[in-house]
Amino acid sequence: MAEKLVLIDGNSIAYRAFFALPLLNNDKGVYTNAVYGFTTMLLRILEDEKPSHILVAFDAGKTTFRHKTYQEYKGGRQKTPSELSEQFPLLKEVLDAFQIKHYQLKEYEADDIIGTLAKRGEQDGWDVQVISGDKDLLQLVSDKVKVALTRKGISEVDTYTPTFMEQKMEVRPEQIIHMKALMGDNSDNIPGVPGVGEKTAVKLLKEYQTLENLYDNLDQVSGKKLKEKLETHKEEAFMSKELVTIECESPIEIGLDDIAYQGYEANQVSSIFKELGFQSLLTRIAGEVSIEAEEQEELEDIEVEVVDTVTNEMFTGMEAIELEILGDNYHLSSVEAIAVVNGEKKYFIPTDVAVQSDSFKKWAEDPGQKKYVFDAKKVTVALLKHDIHMQGIVFDLLLAAYLIDPSENHFDIPAISHRMGYKQVLFDEEVYGKGAKMKLPDQDKLIDHVVRKTMMIFALKEKVEKELTENEQLTLLQELELPLALILGEMEATGVKVDVERLKNMGEELKERLQTIEDEVYELAEEKFNLNSPKQLGPILFEKLGLPVIKKTKTGYSTSADILEQLQGSHEIIPKILMYRQLGKLQSTYIEGLLKVVHKDNQKIHTRFNQALTQTGRLSSIDPNLQNIPIRLEEGKKIRQAFTTTEEEWVIFAADYSQIELRVLAHIAKDEKLQEAFNNDMDIHTRTAMDVFHVDAEEITSNMRRQAKAVNFGIVYGISDYGLSQSLGITRKEAKKFIDRYLDSYPGVRQYMEDIVQEAKQNGYVSTIMNRRRYLPDITSRNFNVRSFAERTAMNTPIQGSAADIIKLAMINLHHKLKEEKLQARMLLQVHDELILEAPPEELEKLKEIVPLAMESAIELSVPLKVDYSYGETWYDAK
Template identity: 50%
Template sequence: MAQKKLLLIDGNSVSFRAFYALFRQLENFKSPDGLHTNAIFGFKNMLDALLKDVEPDNVLVAFDAGKVTFRNEMYDDYKGGRQKTPSELSEQLPVIRELLKDMGIESYELKNYEADDIIGTFATLGEENNMQVTIVTGDRDLTQLASDKVTVMVTKRGVNDLEAYTPEHMKEVNGVTPTEFIDMKALMGDSSDNYPGVEGIGPKTASNLIQKYGSVEGLYEHIDELKASKRKERLIRDKDKAVLGKKLATIDRHAPVTITLADTKLREPDQAALRQLYERLNFRSFLAKMNASADGTNEESATETYTFEELNSENIDELTNIKGQEVTFYLAMLGENYHLAPIEGFCIKANGKIYASENSELLTEPVLKDLLEDKNIKKNVFDIKRTLVGLDRLGIKAQGLDYDMLLASYLVNNENNSNDLGEVAHLYGEYSVKSDLEVYGKGKKAAVPEKDIFYNHLAAKVAVIEKLKPELLEKLKDHEQDDLYDNIEIPTAYVLAKMERNGFKVNASTLEELDQEISKKLTELESTIYQQAGEEFNINSTKQLGHILFEKLGLPPIKKTKTGYSTSVEVLEALKTKSPIVSKILDYRQLNKLESTYIKALPEWIMSDGKIHTRYLQTLTATGRLSSVDPNLQNIPTKTEEGKQIRKAFVPSTPDGYIFSCDYSQVELRVLAHVSGDENMQEAFKSGYDIHAHTAMRIFHLDSPDEVTPLMRRHAKAVNFGIVYGISDYGLSKNIGISRKQAKEFIENYFEQYPQIKDYMDKAIKEAREKGYAETIMHRRRYLPDIHAKNFNVRSFAERTAINSPIQGSAADIIKIAMINMQKKLDELKLKTKMVLQVHDELIFDVPQDELETIKKIVPEVMQSAIKLDVPLIADSNWGHNWYDAK
């Protein structure tokens, strides 16, 4: 007879995880009556996955009955430091229980006891009845229940990424058995449950002590054997805390539950009740699965079928009279790089009908070409930039693309950076369209399916683009982001498409010459390294390098990994003064990376027109900054002379032309001065002071800029930019090589001199905690679910992000406005100058010789007038006959 299976779920913990896993989409998950539904949706998905994987006979979901339990009688402040459950989650918990009931799953709570105790009790009952028990939780306290018959699955990220804790895994992770873990917790204490342990005892020490003495009791029986130390003194002093901690940490395996194991038997779902619940919550995907099951269709392959016509020369004239209407259009390309990817077909919805075709040449027919180039016919698309570039390859200068589902979704939820239409649609409960991965496959094996499947996939795309438009535009309006969408992101997409098609001319011969120089230097470095090592070896092999440095040459190993000695850059930098070979290895690595990543790789991206056409990812970062790929031209190194030399290969496209560069001066600090309203910093910028020298004067209490040394200025610069990123005294001390005490003084002096910046930082964190997101000047949002995290490091990172995102994001918005205005100016003056690259705060132009004087004047003017701040924007210009000389 097969062994029965019992599934036990920590209801509060998993609900909490589900809530925060989809927190960034909180406003996307609402029922028609305004109930937030993200936790319910995530919990249901987790349940479905667990029921499928575990195939349990019995299931119980345990909940906490309230904050006060028998543990509070032992210790008043037990769990006293916990944040109040967000109301958006609290309102969903009763519905989760309703969902469980309709699914035929027992849920239970017990006054004066925690969900942990209920689970511990039923895990014990399951073991006694020879059942295989699986526990699912987000709380590692429950790992003490692991045994030969009990596996504890702990959520890592979200709710479906689970780590299985068995007695063997417990030993591997913590060095102790499951029951010894209780004693380990007793010594450490628990900041989450708010009870103290022994002062100064962390996980490693606690584990070592329990491994040696077996338990808290065993430790104190042998306490006299410990050597005299501060640790021993603390152990003796805090004995009562350790004993109390063990009682608090121990799960009650015999709680007075009023239900039996038989009550947890998995029942048949109430399909009618579930249908009503899904309709009430607007869970369209779950309804679709129910309908598919009722029809006998495989749920995973269930896809809505659309009515479409194949477009051809016989019916193309139906698209002639579209004036006054809007159309929805999708261009199918197989591959991410739309400069090179084959155009496989297209789909268009007009006159209430959907037309699809595999023949992209039809797009060049006058009927369709005129329609796409008519700016008065509004088009809905997914990814304007991709569409513009793809059509431009066919000689079509598309206009009137004024709705972009990708950009709208990105602004609503910029933590989701998928550029797959199907995946984006799934965020809003629309599962009628599959992802491209599902339809085409992956990598080299990707292929367009047979015609009917392909056409239905395209039809589903245009239908969803149109269907989700009102919902997404309404969300943008609710977030006050409609101006950001209409006047920044949409126009930026047009500008980027133009820049990508412009491309940047590259001299391959310059790169070849540089390759020869670098190769020679690498050969010389290899020879020197071999001589200093006393033998030849593979410098790129971590294992062989580790042997040479730490065994043969006897250098002190700073860090070890599972596979041996670490030879990371950080380790080598720390060893530079120990042996001359280390500096040579660092030089070798730097040049080797430069050669492989850029010098040899860039020529492969030069197209037939002699130019590199990089792609900009407009929806990748949460801050709104643009990223360059295929290839990345924003990351060409500038710290070394060899790295800078690469820029000599980037040249104008006209004889005797110029490369013109213009970049904002300290734009993020100027934004900080604006958003903080700090009078001292604003005065420095308004007066045209060197801001770093000005800061140095203030934090070092100097009377004149003449007293500022280069070192003082460097330190002040590090503080200025560090503050923008919420740097700590530890981080600053590491960055500039001073003591932590000095760094702390620098930061304190900084805030004393710029008090309103400290006020801004405190306010930014407070607002992020209240709202769950940070916001730029233009209302670009960055959601911060970790702002309430219990883990100090995780929470601190979210707090630093709350401070920095409005600054970095506003700077990103400013450069986009400058790009838009600059392109308008070039078009207005009918100049041949082309904008060819954006590197964050810098714009780069390909300028004919006779337009240089005009460009010198208008580019700084346009950039400096992009937005009105409380301090002036300054843009600095340089130019030369290649990109290197323009710096």
């Protein structure tokens, strides 16, 4: 079988992926859209091409040998956005995981590396496939070399052969350099001959074949002006030809034998996909993936007592307890087994034996009996189903391991124990399988596994607490995260009442709205068609209605949201189609999605709060994610009308922090102007606009305030000129000026940014007000882009993390206050900076007093915390 060589232009594909996909980032805040787009294309290439040899070529730097010929080569290019450049090291890590060679060569471009290897492959009779977005590479096309060029984005490619080129471009491969010499290339700042475009260049080459022959016969060229242009700019034309000619004999230090491809290890690729958050790509990896590649230590035998009758005596001195629940969602799954251990005894208790026992209930509910657990929240919720109110939890291995290093991916007992050097427990996947194949093993294996996991909780407590003490984080575990876990457990078990009928009625109303919009679209189109089919919608818009075609795909016209948004104002049908899609998503994702998770017995939704997920310490929610209900669209906001109270006549009470992150910034940056604004209760965005634009308050326009707001929150989330330019629709140059003016206006913020980066470099981590840590191993990287991202993370983590700490403290304060006042009111949800409660109307006045006080007094800052509250029959009314 002939050898198959695939050569990929790394910079070109990464650029196209970056600008084709939304600015995605993973749960660590790392931008990944370019890596994700590149990787999806790479998987497709590996599946379709099945290469025997493969290489990804990268540019080595800004300066190349071509700059000696023309100093302004590529001079007009904008600086690469940091959001993209910081992804290149990640991209190379992905290639390493795939065991795909990547290469760059000082003073040469990726094109030259590709050209050199393509020619060698061609000479050896190999089939060569080049993948890029750069038309310059078309000069390599031959009977043995095909060049696949991405169209707009990366999902569609055109594969160029000599025949296809003559049909599509009317030139032969070897004429590409002559065509580019005449027409130039703005993207690379190649001058060419001014006034000569692609059509003229093709026409001239059809007649004269080459640049040299054209100039040898210049007197025969028709058109006085054209002839003058050619004559005047002869030097630029020949220089341009030299610039666009790929160097196919570049001094590379690798040969074809060095880039042979043997395939990849699924384990390695799976590991980096999980780290980057590419869950959707895991299913495309060939082969089974074992969770641990390293050789497993032989397990030592343990003695376990299987209990069939529970007594009071057996719990004396017992400390570690584990409830074994298969799958992540403990609300839907039952407890399969319970184990309790201490340093001497190990008991395995079948669930029905434990939960029906007064002795177990008495021990579990005794606050004087210390318990060590893994995931206190899970234990709390699971036992509440059996009317057992667990008390006395003093240690939680999950939360402790998360606080030690929140950047870790796996927080289960075996993974934590292996990281800590204890290997006397198997991974859950080895015992239960995974996914659809997950099932209980035989009884002996189940007993052994559950007890070993419980032993790990007991064995690790002392070591983990010692590390937390050294990090000054034991208080964070014992006084913040652990008490909060028990509160969250109660909130999850309580759930939120949903008015199912109202939700269904909203669904019906949305269906009617969708039908009305559909009819209006048909009327404007003057025919009926499937509005959900891009194949049918495209011809209506671009042929029948004659709207400008922005992008075509293999299957027809693109009608994606970004394309339609560019067509806003060109026809009244466009906003109707966009609204149809938005409402359709509300109907399917939120109305139907919420109805699926309403508990049939109590008409409630029991979301799960993720306490050990984000690196900033923020809570998130899942099954369903109640933090993501869209509220920008009024129809989305109205979904909150379905969230009501458990008891009739009760009210929903909502309280949220006002601009908490900016207040935290004012405190930790010690910026006098920011502090003065908050201490005087000024509108902070107006104040910022006054300082940045140097105008009085009455001169501030709504647009000025909008820009000030964007930069205020941009500072909190790690600002960049590219990010700000995208959010405000201004140029990067304007955005940079805006940021510079902001930092000039708030010198304390500028100083904080400089100081926190130095602190991170010195310590290797940054901390929040409550001493929550985030480690930044890349802060001293020699790679500028990797280091820059770590520096931005260093700046914003203390702000976001401290805000997360504060609302957690507020929840604990409020929980104690509600108990102390013996109120029936209870917390239901935490959504971003907002707490949602339900209460009887007679407690309303008391809540107005204690809720803001509990939240505003959670911590003392140099500026006041401010809380706004409202209430009503539903979550929507409490706005």
